[in-house]
Amino acid sequence: MSGVLYAEDCGVNSSALSQAAATEMLDHLNPDVMVSTERVGRNENGIYYNMRGRDYGMGRARIDLLFDEAMVRGIPTLAVGDGGNEIGMGLVSDVVKISVPFAAPGDCPCGGGIGATSGADILMTAAVSNWGCTAICAAMAMRTGDARLIHTPKMEARMLEVMTANGLINSADGIIDGHVDGIRDTTHIALAELADAITRKALL
Amino acid sequence: MSGVLYAEDCGVNSSALSQAAATEMLDHLNPDVMVSTERVGRNENGIYYNMRGRDYGMGRARIDLLFDEAMVRGIPTLAVGDGGNEIGMGLVSDVVKISVPFAAPGDCPCGGGIGATSGADILMTAAVSNWGCTAICAAMAMRTGDARLIHTPKMEARMLEVMTANGLINSADGIIDGHVDGIRDTTHIALAELADAITRKALL
Structure with missing residues (x-):
């Protein structure tokens, strides 16, 4: 394989x-x-x-x-x-x-x-590893000219929801929620939005 | 007065x-x-x-x-x-x-x-004047220690909605929508989210 x-x-x-x-x-x-x-x-x-x-x-x-x-x-x-x-x-x-x-x-x-x-x-x-992954997706989209490779805010939101639904813990607070590395879910979705907007505009 | x-x-x-x-x-x-x-x-x-x-x-x-x-x-x-x-x-x-x-x-x-x-x-x-205003609000919140001065993503969303409802144009495209300086509304809301999250954490 x-x-x-x-x-x-x-x-x-x-x-x-x-x-x-x-x-x-x-x-x-x-x-x-x-x-x-x-x-x-x-x-x-x-x-x-x-x-x-x-x-x-x-x-x-x-x-x-x-x-x-x-x-x-x-x-x-x-x-x-x-x-x-x-x-x-x-x-x-x-x-x-x-x-x-x-x-x-x-x-x-x-x-x-x-x-x-x-x-x-x-x-x-990266300041947060997930953000580094978002940047890698943006770079891949730029290299290939394919916007489908962008990690969209919708995908980020879904990922955090699925992870939470499956019991992954927010290790900073010791509870199960969508926070990552002590940063609330809405901020991670916002980061994906910025990367998406910048990449999509560059691909026009 | x-x-x-x-x-x-x-x-x-x-x-x-x-x-x-x-x-x-x-x-x-x-x-x-x-x-x-x-x-x-x-x-x-x-x-x-x-x-x-x-x-x-x-x-x-x-x-x-x-x-x-x-x-x-x-x-x-x-x-x-x-x-x-x-x-x-x-x-x-x-x-x-x-x-x-x-x-x-x-x-x-x-x-x-x-x-x-x-x-x-x-x-x-600022890259976008509105973002500069968001930063000023964040600085005022930091100086005074008062989180109520933060320009929240909810306030940004409401502002863009009210402006659009009152007919302000998106000058980059010549139409009425929530885009500012050629950048979509969701990106401006994301920017406010980042400023809010950073400022609120610093005020803890």
């Missing part, structure tokens, strides 16, 4: 089995490209930390190993992140260590920081 | 009578501050040009004379503009002449350009 493998689709839940699973999965799927957004990667001690320096790797798929294996194989990888602890941020680990809370050596219980070690062929940083 | 005099409220329709009317009006109202947004001012030859270099001064109140008189009297003036032909832009006339279409000497039928000669104590330039 040849296609896009979305990192969030994978169900590898044990560090011990992850490397073998990553190898097998890539053998089987042989993807054309791999895209990760805001997906945590292990730090230099193999721990998965959230932005507040808390180990939250329990039961979590080791998607970063999948990306590391993809890079070894020369499969193109694109990673989007906003906090320093995501896949891809290994490319800018020096900056993460001095700029991000809980990222300096010794900031975390393991003796390291939250910064991820995994890189990517292309790293896109 | 002491209060805010909104430029758009004035009904002075003849250049010949305008200076006397401006004097009388300021004598009577004695405003604390005067605010102008996107209001055309005369060029160096006394002509009122739109952004395409067309004389559209016919039947138009000479509000710029009111602001000139206010500055002579030391009444604080604030002007917002986005095109170079508005009250306040006289402060940056050199930049307008070399940066704005139809603003260089000789670009207009009178031999001059569209650039306005009137200044202001404070000039705020």
Whole structure:
């Protein structure tokens, strides 16, 4: 099979089995490209930390190993992140260590920081990872001249509604609603509106 | 009477009578501050040009004379503009002449350009004047710590609806709708949403 493998689709839940699973999965799927957004990667001690320096790797798929294996194989990888602890941020680990809370050596219980070690062929940083993805869609629409690739405000609204209906939590407040990274849903829809309006006008 | 005099409220329709009317009006109202947004001012030859270099001064109140008189009297003036032909832009006339279409000497039928000669104590330039006003409201909310001064997306939507219901034209397309400066209404509402979200969070 040849296609896009979305990192969030994978169900590898044990560090011990992850490397073998990553190898097998890539053998089987042989993807054309791999895209990760805001997906945590292990730090230099193999721990998965959230932005507040808390180990939250329990039961979590080791998607970063999948990306590391993809890079070894020369499969193109694109990673989007906003906090320093995501896949891809290994490319800018020096900056993460001095700029991000809980990222300096010794900031975390393991003796390291939250910064991820995994890189990517292309790293896109954004104030909010979702906004980076919106920008990527806009860039794809511009490159191809196809407005159908724009991530519209209607799509953003539907995405937030579906995610909420399926129980995804707003981690900043610990409740289930359409807020992302502590920012209310209407703001994300507004961001998509601006990107849509700018891109659509440029495509006229 | 002491209060805010909104430029758009004035009904002075003849250049010949305008200076006397401006004097009388300021004598009577004695405003604390005067605010102008996107209001055309005369060029160096006394002509009122739109952004395409067309004389559209016919039947138009000479509000710029009111602001000139206010500055002579030391009444604080604030002007917002986005095109170079508005009250306040006289402060940056050199930049307008070399940066704005139809603003260089000789670009207009009178031999001059569209650039306005009137200044202001404070000039705020913006990509769209309305956005500058939204930013001013945000700044006022921040200075006073009062979120009620925020120009909310709901207020923006209502404003565009009321303006449209009262027949104000979308000058870019020559029709009556909620578009402003060639940008659709949903984008202006989105801009207000971003300013609202940022300001409200900063005030927490």
